[in-house]
Amino acid sequence: MVVIAAGAGYKRAAALGLVLRPEADADIPFIAALYASTRYAELADVRWPAEAKAQFLEAQFQAQRAHYRRYYPEGEWQVVTRAREDIGRLYLERWPSQHRIIDIAFLPQQCGKGLGTALLSDLIDEAAAVGKAVSIHVEKNNPARRLYLRLGFAVTEDKGVYDLMARPASSEPDQLKTAS
Numbered sequence: 301m302v303v304i305a306a307g308a309g310y311k312r313a314a315a316l317g318l319v320l321r322p323e324a325d326a327d328i329p330f331i332a333a334l335y336a337s338t339r340y341a342e343l344a345d346v347r348w349p350a351e352a353k354a355q356f357l358e359a360q361f362q363a364q365r366a367h368y369r370r371y372y373p374e375g376e377w378q379v380v381t382r383a384r385e386d387i388g389r390l391y392l393e394r395w396p397s398q399h400r401i402i403d404i405a406f407l408p409q410q411c412g413k414g415l416g417t418a419l420l421s422d423l424i425d426e427a428a429a430v431g432k433a434v435s436i437h438v439e440k441n442n443p444a445r446r447l448y449l450r451l452g453f454a455v456t457e458d459k460g461v462y463d464l465m466a467r468p469a470s471s472e473p474d475q476l477k478t479a480s
Contacts, residue, residue, distance in 0.1 A: 310426075312418035316382070320390060323377040330379070330386045335361040338405050372402050380406070380419070390419065398466070399427040401436040416444065420451055428470040435466040 310318075323331065336357040343353050368375060372393045380388035387410045391402035401423065406415060427434045436453070438445055439462055448465050457464040 310419075310422040313415075313422050316413075316415055316418050318415060318419060319381045320378040321381060323379050323389070327379050327386070331365075331389060332358060332361045334386075334389060334405055334407060335364065337408055368402055372400070375402055380415075382410075382415070388415070392423070394432075398433040398435050398469075399423060401434065404436070416447060417451070420447070424451065424467060424470070431469045433466050433469045435464060437462045438465050 336354070339357055339360070343356070346353065348356070368391060372391070375391055375393045378390045378392070379386055380390055388404070388406035390404050393400045393402055401420075404416065404419070424434050434453075435456070436448065437459065438448060445465075448467075451467060452470075453465040453467045455463045456466045
């Protein structure tokens, strides 16, 4: 288990009790449920039986997981916990030019509490300390876009359903506020 320590640069996340630990095979049911929880709203108006929706979400989860592992071979696959409860995931790959957030997600009941803001702000500071930008692909209808814009990300490329958003390298780590 990797405890996020203030001395390691993740002081905002640590102050909120967040812990990152490497994802293990035993975490797959949680990660699949987390994925599904981020997609339920999209299927609300689809006239499929609940079982069909569940099967669709499972297939989409497996496809996403395979895609991430193939295209981000050096990715760090982390489960985010708080008070020993699994509450999210953070997938990150550190490239020579930038830190790519492959995915960040929290259970719906954990959203709006400043947890994502804290973790993202710490990641931005980490990248800034080594002169790197931070980037992420974001769906155009994702409510988290507002957070990314507030944290200084901008759209750098239109990818259809997604936009590539990036925050340039900053020479001043620790400049971000934890406001949510």
